[in-house]
Amino acid sequence: MIDPTNLPRKPFTEEALRAAWIEYGKMQDKKGERIIGSMFAMNIPNTEGNTILLELPNQSMKVDLESAQAGLLQYLYRKLENYDITLEITVNEEVSKKYAFTTQDKYEKLKEKNPLIDKLRSFFDLDI
16 A cells, blocks of 8 residues: 655656646647647646646636646656645636637737737728
8 A cells, every 4th residue: 555655745846847737738639638738738837835826717727627637636746756736726817818719809919919900900901
């Protein structure tokens, strides 16, 4: 029987966590779990000690990640050699504003970055 008190608890860097996080997302993508894979690519966590802090833009992404949490943690335990890792997921609807999903969203994001794009669109009489 495995004694949980003897499991590794090596300190890890935020860079090591991020590399393992992205690698796990790529593995999920290759297995056909494209939604989970893209979530890992778009949402890079921070750490506070052994706690992984992740902010997601909506509740459905949180539910999806929570369903994949057991496999993720097992992977991170082994990869980072630390079995004290925990995952804290919060939802922040404001975060969703940074993602452009529709053509209109993409245009509005471009317009935020460069207001002259609207003049260009008008000059050439372009549709969005």
